[in-house]
Amino acid sequence: MRSALLYSTALVASITSAVPTGKRDFSPDNVYFPLPNGFPNPNAGQVLEIQKQAHGTLPNGPPPPTLSPEGITNLKLIALNELFEVAFFTELVYNLTNKVQGYDLGYGHDYVLDALSAIVAQEELHALNANGALSHFNQEPIQPCKYSFPVTDFQSAIALAGTFTDLVLGTLQDVNQLFAQGGDAGLVRAVSSVIGNEAEQEGFFRLVQKKRPSSQPFLTTATRDFAFTAIQSFTIPGSCPNINTIPLKTFKPLTVETTNIAAQTQALKFSFAKADAGLYQVDQLKLVYINGQNLPIVEPLISVNTAGDKVVFEAEFPYDEYLMNGLTIAAVTTAADSFADADAVAKATIFGPGIIEID
Numbered sequence: 378m379r380s381a382l383l384y385s386t387a388l389v390a391s392i393t394s395a396v397p398t399g400k401r402d403f404s405p406d407n408v409y410f411p412l413p414n415g416f417p418n419p420n421a422g423q424v425l426e427i428q429k430q431a432h433g434t435l436p437n438g439p440p441p442p443t444l445s446p447e448g449i450t451n452l453k454l455i456a457l458n459e460l461f462e463v464a465f466f467t468e469l470v471y472n473l474t475n476k477v478q479g480y481d482l483g484y485g486h487d488y489v490l491d492a493l494s495a496i497v498a499q500e501e502l503h504a505l506n507a508n509g510a511l512s513h514f515n516q517e518p519i520q521p522c523k524y525s526f527p528v529t530d531f532q533s534a535i536a537l538a539g540t541f542t543d544l545v546l547g548t549l550q551d552v553n554q555l556f557a558q559g560g561d562a563g564l565v566r567a568v569s570s571v572i573g574n575e576a577e578q579e580g581f582f583r584l585v586q587k588k589r590p591s592s593q594p595f596l597t598t599a600t601r602d603f604a605f606t607a608i609q610s611f612t613i614p615g616s617c618p619n620i621n622t623i624p625l626k627t628f629k630p631l632t633v634e635t636t637n638i639a640a641q642t643q644a645l646k647f648s649f650a651k652a653d654a655g656l657y658q659v660d661q662l663k664l665v666y667i668n669g670q671n672l673p674i675v676e677p678l679i680s681v682n683t684a685g686d687k688v689v690f691e692a693e694f695p696y697d698e699y700l701m702n703g704l705t706i707a708a709v710t711t712a713a714d715s716f717a718d719a720d721a722v723a724k725a726t727i728f729g730p731g732i733i734e735i736d
């Protein structure tokens with residue numbers, strides 16, 4: 378099975394340069410919901426069907442007696458993220474089922490489709506669980522947005538899934554930490570079980586990209602603000618009905634200009650919009666990397682230049698010293714020589730997250 382799957386994905390890689398149709402049958406006008414199964418508001422019978430497709434049920438124990446304010450924000454962010462993931466994977470399954478140009482895998486097609494169908498339903502249950510808990514605590518459930526995904530072939534869709542799932546795997550660490558700090562211990566076990574589920578998915582996405590299934594011994598951490606910002610890069614601006622009820626920060630965009638980054642120490646090129654530079658003394662800002670469970674790495678901005686409407690600069694990427702595999706989050710922060718942890722980085726961040734994936 379493994380070699381057959383790898384063979385088929387290699388074939389796909391060779392046809393991805395085909396001109397995309399650009400036709401969006403599945404999501405006219407970028408509207409994804411409600412799905413035919415009623416999601417995000419399925420009735421009881423529809424929930425039973427989703428559970429069958431997910432190969433398991435929603436947790437049926439009682440919710441914890443209380444939920445802290447940070448705990449509420451955690452659940453809102455989880456719901457926002459899971460809704461986005463359901464939109465993405467539902468469209469991916471649609472593209473594969475209909476063998477849309479760029480999505481006909483030939484041999485291995487059925488295995489991939491079966492895996493992704495389970496993932497869609499599992500993500501639907503994650504979303505229903507988070508929104509259900511919000512309702513239980515008298516909070517407005519998070520509603521879906523309109524979305525647009527920058528992919529038109531299977532390989533780039535899976536690479537994107539692997540990247541945002543890595544960011545989720547980092548952010549759920551932050552969520553669990555905040556639950557623990559806020560006295561919400563009753564939710565840590567369930568969220569940890571979701572981390573495991575998302576990591577199983579990640580192993581599959583990595584295999585399909587011919588990467589080894591496990592990226593690094595301690596997965597990269599992230600914070601909620603980085604995930605909140607990243608999710609919004611896939612939503613149509615102004616289309617999220619109640620995103621304003623989520624009290625998290627949205628950073629200004631940071632672009633990683635270097636592509637196909639090799640596993641070696643090198644200078645990487647980044648940019649941000651000149652219009653966003655505002656009154657900052659750009660040459661005093663820092664470029665910070667978060668990878669694994671290590672202390673944030675702080676680098677100076679070098680060769681700062683203005684090119685058209687962009688500010689372009691470089692920063693050393695010290696791969697060899699820290700073995701920066703898997704996800705690395707880059708952020709441009711206000712001046713500091715060191716940061717105690719990812720939270721301190723997020724507090725000082727102006728531009729980010731820049732997303733780097735190695736191996």
Ligand SMILES: *[C@@H]1O[C@H](CO)[C@@H](O)[C@H](O)[C@H]1NC(C)=O
Pocket residue numbers: 397398399400401465466468469472477526527528529530534
């Ligand atoms: C599905 O295919 C359409 C048409 O190429 C594309 O616009 C869309 O981004 C694809 N979605 C996913 C999740 O691959």
